[in-house]
Amino acid sequence: MLQGYGRFIFAFVALVFSEVAKPQLDEFTRGEELIYLPADYSESNSYPLVILLHAYGMDTSQAESIWGFTESVSEYNFIYAVPSGTLDQDGSYFWNSNSACCNFYNSSVDDVSYLYQYIRRLKDSYNINANRIYVVGDSNGGFMALELAYRFPGLISASVSSAGASHFESRSDLDSGVHILQVQGTDDTSILFEGGSIGGRLYPGAEATARQWAIYNNCSLPGLASEPKDLDSTLLGQETKVIVYSSGCMSEGSVELWAIQKGGHGLGRPVPDASRLELLDWLYKKAKKGWPKDFNGVAPSPELDLGLNNVGVYNGLDELLYSCLRLTSEGKSFPFQGVEQFDVAFSISNPSTGKIKLENFREFNAKEVFNNNQEIPDCSGNYEIGTGAYTDIVQVNSSIYEFDFQLTDSLANEFVLVSSKIIR
Secondary structure, rough: OOOOOOOOOEHHHHOOOOOOHHHHHHHHHHHEEEOOOOOOOOOOOOOEEEEEEEEOOOOOOHHHHOHHHHHHHHHOOOOOOOOOOOOOOOEEEOOOOOOOOOOOOOOOOOHHHHHHHHHHHHHHHEEEEEEOOOOOOOEEHHHHHHHHHHOOOOOOOOEEEEEOOOOOOOOOOOOOOOOOOEEEEEEOOOOOEEEEEOEEEEOOOOOHHHHHHHOOOOOOOOOOEEEEEEEOOOOOOOOEEEEEEEEOOOOOOEEEEEEEEEOOOHHHHHHOOOHHHHHHHHHHHOOOOOOOOOOOOOOOOHHHHHOOEEEEEEOOOOOEEEEEEEEEOEEEEEEEOOEEEEEOOOOOOEEEEEEEEEEEEEOOOOOOOOOOOOOOOOEEEEEOOOOOOOEEEEEEOEEEEEEEEEEEOOOOOOOEEEEEEEOO
């Protein structure tokens, strides 16, 4: 099943992580890690990251066989990672998520810190779009997905809890929003829809979990009913009720509850193909609004001999052109507030006329990060303040273009395309 759905890498945790993480790995036994890349993966493009957190007692291969995300890696063009929890005294893999589930033997393992470091290592190893880091948790993994979202809302774009739950602890508000999806069958006998306890440890029901996260995200209550879904082919009609909390939420935050009427544990064993795609479509509509990388741009092929080690790039998923421009006046450097080079993000406001609009800017490579070739990246664009001319070299899909734009509206920060030339 795995062949033909993208290049994949199997690695043990000790091989995936740097020396920083090894003390924990030596103390606690984790299972095999799975990482899958799209068939046409290239360091010149950035990719969403989808992380699957397994259920209690399952290893990573079992988790993947249930969810089948490998079958969508190349179609949806994302990096897919399946990390492993540690073994408890029963020999079952688990996540130490919160007080309710499922640390039955009082292990001191810190899975929150482990997963944070895991994501950092993935970002260091692959070109991951920092605005699109998604976590999907199954049962015990659902508890963990919610906990990770609470601890790191600025890092996680969206978390899905399939048959997981939140907590009854008194906690402070979030400092940034995060998108949350709670999926639960009303007839689930493992994690009860109305809430219950695991070994005497209480957990809230699906509706209470969704409301709690709506409060965390400062969303208006109550939530609103939306179009029902058909997530279980064994049940008649559109059996899944959908409640959406999206009004008044803080930026980058929202909550949805998918309540599968008469449904069982989560999205099923295995998860139907249609439900997996429905879930991916939901995730892809959720993104952070920050910068996808420490600096804008991608490395062009050395064969092009551009004299640049970094060029702008159009991200079709974000629908934004990310690049860098240098400010000049009559060909000479013209710093603004001490800054000469700026990361810029343009939206295409009118494709038919070639009109683009500046949406965001910041100092280019303020952290002085090296590219993958251990070089300081170049700034490919130039903006002449006297004439309003903006020129740049930009990668669009697999092609490289040289673009010339002209400022047409300084108040709206809009430019229009004057000319374009394909380089490759």
